[in-house]
Amino acid sequence: MTSEVNPSGIVTDGTNPIDLYIDYSTCVSEAIQSSYYQAVHPVIVDCNPVYYSIKGNKITEETTDRQMVYQLLRSVKEVNNAEIKVAVNKIVNGNRQAVLITDGEYFMPGVTGDNLNNPYLAEEFRTWLKKGHDIYIYSEPYLESNKFNKYRYYMLFTDCTIDNNIQQKFQRSAPADPNVKMFHLSMKAPGVTFDKTYPQINDALSMNEAVSSANNHYEVEEFQTGWEDIYSYLKENAVDAMGNPLPKGDFVMRGLFLKSSDSDAFKISELDVLTYNVYPSYAELRDSITNNGAMPKCTLGEPLSKVFVIDEDIYKKTGEIVLRLDPDFDGSSLSSEGPNLLRVDIVVKKSEENFTTNPQLAQNFKWTSISARNAGRENTSLYESIRQVLIDPQMHPENYSDKVVYTFYLNTLKM
Structure with missing residues (x-):
């Protein structure tokens, strides 16, 4: 089948038009206990994605079969230190809609550890937004290992000009939960x-x-x-x-x-x-x-x-x-x-950026570090990844x- 390309440059049809990346660290291995995580399985499976696992520094294409996607989503076995940055780099340098499910914690053995306030995804976010595309991030609060308050992020990489895009499908299907907040990254002028x-x-x-x-x-x-x-x-x-x-x-x-x-x-x-x-x-x-x-x-x-x-x-x-x-x-x-x-x-x-001045939303992108080196300190790596993009004048809609x-x-x- 020949794939159709939307004017945005994103492939919009074909056998498997969506890429799905799953972080195999604790956040998803324990997610089967989450009613929200389970509730979004139907829309994810119905998008007929290509399923990629992120197991440590190994990113592997697992399957394109819907039934296998469903099974894998319900049977994630923990492999820590997910290479999130490489996964997002693959997404933003491609031309396909994608979903990434992760806790946003980018841990690297050695000096950097859990990259406490390193804006490690800022450049990747810029790359996608400069193409004129959109990122929608749903943040689901959860308790990891029954003691750590963290967030599970559903990052949707798409373009709002695509009819029936992954964000529209997700929004229609995901349960209404006041604790789950959505943030929309885009340089586009509003409608x-x-x-x-x-x-x-x-x-x-x-x-x-x-x-x-x-x-x-x-x-x-x-x-x-x-x-x-x-x-x-x-x-x-x-x-x-x-x-x-x-x-x-x-x-x-x-x-x-x-x-x-x-x-x-x-x-x-x-x-x-x-x-x-x-x-x-x-x-x-x-x-x-x-x-x-x-x-x-x-x-x-x-x-x-x-x-x-x-x-x-x-x-x-x-x-x-x-x-x-x-x-x-x-x-x-x-x-x-x-x-x-x-x-x-x-x-x-x-x-004017609407992130740092919006504390009720911004707080969903920070968590208390659980690493031995930084235990008790606030991890702002994902927060800073977003903030550094939005405070850059060249990323504002008037310069698009x-x-x-x-x-x-x-x-x-x-x-």
């Missing part, structure tokens, strides 16, 4: 939700024969008028459907909200808007198709100045995205020669190649 079926366009414009279409990624608005009239409607004659004046009526669009959760790696603190006139590229494409010519390369060019702004006060207070005319709008950056087909990108301008939250295409007449 959006609407307070209606799609964003609200100012009544002053929607009464003017506006033609709308929208989905979760972009919206198209076509106004059968020019910018002189649009400016007049918004700045001077802004009224609602009943003809009543609108307060701060110069908004073009509102009713859009970012999807956000306490489990997200980043909180978006500031947004920006970038506006481009793409009519020249559209005209070039149209003419090329008409003349059976080569497909031209579409370029956005430099953003136009002084067209739209985001209402920062409203966003900070309520989280609503309100698009307004720039206070200094004078139309000088718009075309007076032809139509203005505008692409309006709402983009991430500034984000695609920082667009939502796009409007506004088709209007010339200025």
Whole structure:
């Protein structure tokens, strides 16, 4: 069977499209006592994975047979000092979804011991995230050997753009347990939700024969008028459907909200808007198709100045995205020669990591060391692996190649 590759670059079909890595140390050898661990077996088996065992420094492909996967998950025999770092390195340098079940404790005989505060997975996490992918980590608290409070981690390496990905399957099947917390690592800009079926366009414009279409990624608005009239409607004659004046009526669009959760790696603190006139590229494409010519390369060019702004006060207070005319709008950056087909990108301008400032979640990535050398001290190796990634400015959504939250295409007449 030929495997299909998602636009993200990840293989999404084939006989065994998921890799499963199992840490054979105490955390999983005792896991059969865990109702949560047992409850997630069906979804793991149903993903038809390739099963890999991590026994000390040996990583072995055990089986691709579903029945054997089920049996192996229920019969893990303890082999300590799992080579977790090598396993994760294999995952992030591949092109397949993967699941790793481990306690995150990376013990190496010798001076480093249990790598007490060594961010040993930071570079591997960066590698996966820089590809534009996602990591979802479920942390299940458990008592090891009846005396050590630790966590069992279910690390899901996937991409949220894949339909019915391993995270979606796991989320549907895993039992609701308030003690098990999920953390989502991603550089992507967040998605959006609407307070209606799609964003609200100012009544002053929607009464003017506006033609709308929208989905979760972009919206198209076509106004059968020019910018002189649009400016007049918004700045001077802004009224609602009943003809009543609108307060701060110069908004073009509102009713859009970012999807956000306490489990997200980043909180978006500031947004920006970038506006481009793409009519020249559209005209070039149209003419090329008409003349059976080569497909031209579409370029956005430099953003136009002084067209739209985001209402920062409203966003900070309520989280609503309100698009307004720039206070200094004078139309000088718009075309007076032809139509203005505008692409309006709402983009991430500034984000803040949501890990170190989220102690109720971050505490699930620390545990008390059980090694003889560091007994009683806090092991923060996995915590630091995540923290070092998130405090790196280059890993923030505003520095990702695609920082667009939502796009409007506004088709209007010339200025």
